[in-house]
Amino acid sequence: MVHVALAGASSGFGLTLLHHLVKSKKHTITLLSRSAKPELSALGVNVCVVDYSNQGELVQVLTGVHTVISCMGAGAVLTESDPQLAVIEAARVAGVKRFAPSEFAHGSYEGVDLYRFKIPAWEAVQRSGTEYTRYSCGLFMNLLAPHNDEALAGLRPWNFVINMTAGTADLPGDGTTKVTYTEINDICRFVVASLDLEKWPAESMMSGDDASYIDVVKMIEKVRGGEKMLVRTNTIEDMEKMAEVPQKRFYNQARICIAKGGFEMKPTLNQLCPEVRPVSIEDFLRKWWVNKPIENPTWGEDKSFGFTKEE
Structure with a gap:
């Protein structure tokens, strides 16, 4: 204690x-x-x-x-x-x-x-x-369920890259770069477990699951009955240009970082705190989206999908 x-x-x-x-x-x-x-x-x-x-x-x-x-x-x-x-x-x-x-x-x-x-x-x-120590967790997996307050676990809803309701995926790069996703409650469990460590590592990285956005799209389509999402890719040059717009700066700067591999974590805490067993992306999707089909997938006017201010 x-x-x-x-x-x-x-x-x-x-x-x-x-x-x-x-x-x-x-x-x-x-x-x-x-x-x-x-x-x-x-x-x-x-x-x-x-x-x-x-x-x-x-x-x-x-x-x-x-x-x-x-x-x-x-x-x-x-x-x-x-x-x-x-x-x-x-x-x-x-x-x-x-x-x-x-x-x-x-x-x-x-x-x-x-x-x-x-x-x-x-x-x-x-x-x-x-x-x-520096706790690093990649992306919050919870953003894959922005329709549900319980799933968001304290986050505000934001359709980052994937808009589950619209059935769209606005990919960073070609969408093949690996990304670490960790569910918020699992992040908290890792942090609480790390308090028992005799010595903290300088870098406390954790991972719930690692997958590319292409992989995540396939999981979503599988969980939601096979209906296809609308998918488009974005070059780094295109995202840099979009990042010049203040309202879309963070969204596109973050996507650029993802495309360059900046959001794939080495799971330090997973090894140090094996008692924490984080949820996988597919299990998370099954919990919140199973049998909820996409109706008429469509692109919104705003490529940031509702991101309208600097955070």
């Missing part, structure tokens, strides 16, 4: 991770939050309302904490005063043993503007002298 503090875990993926920690009944849990969360306090979580600009307050809250895990998103940290950097420094001063910065995608930031906030945090935690 260790004392774990979460930052940026009041909603979305972070909240799902928080619930998994509570469910494990193994750790003392503190949540750093900008506001009170009585519903989480009722679960036994120590909710500390903090001002991220008050370094002394952060140090006081983190004193006695063993592990800090940040789940702060880009919207929280792309500001003049990055709260994640403040938490990293406070953790160093407070003597926190372990720190995991907000990652949960892949270990390369090249070419994806939205991930630029991860760079100073990663550099700061490496300089801190605190034991650290």
Whole structure:
């Protein structure tokens, strides 16, 4: 049992991770939050309302904490005063043993503007002298079921590359590059299991399943009764041109990274935490889409499939 503090875990993926920690009944849990969360306090979580600009307050809250895990998103940290950097420094001063910065995608930031906030945090935690790890999980498998809140497990719905409702697949490159997909609840199980490791690896990669987008399309067609999806490919040059449009920048920069192989993980945590048995892509699809045929597959006007703002 260790004392774990979460930052940026009041909603979305972070909240799902928080619930998994509570469910494990193994750790003392503190949540750093900008506001009170009585519903989480009722679960036994120590909710500390903090001002991220008050370094002394952060140090006081983190004193006695063993592990800090940040789940702060880009919207929280792309500001003049990055709260994640403040938490990293406070953790160093407070003597926190372990720190995991907000990652949960892949270990390369090249070419994806939205991930630029991860760079100073990663550099700061490496300089801190605190034991650290970078959790990398590839793509969230849950985005293959954007129609169901339970399946999304805290994510907002977004038709990334594959639009299951429309029956379309707007592939990165020719769609043959391998991609790692990990279901959010499995990500949380890996993170919780990693708290028991005697020493963290610097890179904590995990994999639920690896497949190309072409393979995933075939699985979808199989699960949904053999009906064919509409599929189109995109060259890197075409995606670079589309990325010039601000509303489609992240969507296309991410697709370019995928086409270049940036989202295939080496499953470090799968080996270190064999008790976690993640769901496969086909099993996930069967759970949420079996016998739900595609009606009149059609391309939408927006190639980003509803992605209308920077994340």
